[in-house]
Amino acid sequence: MDPIVPEAQKRFGVSYAVTDTGLELPVIDVTHPAFAIAPTDAELDALAAAFQEMMARQRDATEEQLAALRSMLEGSILGRGMLAGSGTFLTGLDTYLMKLGPDNLGAYASDLDRQIARALGPVSMRMRLQNVTAFMAEALGPALDSAPGAPLHLVNIAGGPAIDSLNALILVRQDWPSALSGRPIHIHVFDQDTAGPAFGARALKALMEPGAKLHGLDVTFTHVRYDWRQTDTLARALSSLDLERAVWAASSEGGLFEYGSDEEIVANLRVLRECGNGGTVSGTVTRDGGPAAASPRASFFATIPRTLAVFEALAAQAGWAVDRSIVVPYSIDVRLR
Secondary structure: OOOOEOOOOOOOOOOEEEOOOOEEEEOOOOOOOOOOOOOOHHHHHHHHHHHHHHHHHHHHOOHHHHHHHHHHHHOOHHHHHHHHOOOOOOOHHHHHHHHOOHHHOOOOOOHHHHHHHOOHHHHHHHHHHHHHHHHHHHHHHHHHHOOOOOOEEEEEEOOOOOHHHHHHHHHHHHHOOOOOOOOEEEEEEEOOOOHHHHHHHHHHHHHOOOOOOOOOOEEEEEEEOOOOOOHHHHHHHHHOOOHHHOEEEEEEOOOHHHHOOHHHHHHHHHHHHHHOOOOEEEEEEEEOOHHHHHOOHHHOOOOOOEOHHHHHHHHHHOOOOEEEEEEOOOEEEEEEO
16 A cells, blocks of 8 residues: 655664555554653653643633634644544554654654653553553463464454554564464454554554564454454454464453443453463553543543552453553553463
């Protein structure tokens, strides 16, 4: 697919793929310096203070000032995504754009876009992507080493482009160089959206080109239209994979554990538990407290904040236990076994 808006300043060692609308975007690779992020506590404190100040101004703003703000956001690709997700959810591709970072946005972006990308929310998204990717790779490496030739299945629920799954493969190949060779690898994306997974499939293709990070591997990418309220779809698809004989990991970064109800989370985790032993589930839970608590709910996304203890209780109902957790500004990033 030829880009309508090509990336004019491509970085060495970075792959690129095209969205359905023709934007050529870099493929996020958390092992590349262009995407790695490690803010200090002082830097996060400064971003949090700036966020609190912005929230205070918004609470005190007049209708005319709020209308002017909306007009500014409508002129920004990141701002339009935020407005479209107000009171509901940020799409997979809009979330992906937030994760690129200010220096990786192309000619389609404005100065406001880069300002948004430097803010606390997008920084937290980039941190959670790194954490979830690391959780997956840390579990997969030893499991793959102990099961040579077994298929690898990565199950991604509401992951849009599934960039966490792609980065898990990049990390495993970096840290366990031979673990992925000689085995079929399958990425299964269960998402109601189509644009995010379509970009993810092209991103995988770019990563498999000669010289790219996943060249030489046998990887397929399948998208299943999925409403997580209807878990029969997930159960049918997973039952055909014979996960008992495979190495597998599931993830939902910025998805099910952030937006799903208690009942929906438990139902999906039960399906995963029933389909095969030995796998892990990594994902992100919106924090109860922290910066998200200062957000006027109608102006942001319909996430459901939870404490770690509350989420642990939900996971336990479905037969899972949290074995890793990291707190970032907006989320608690978790791995379940």
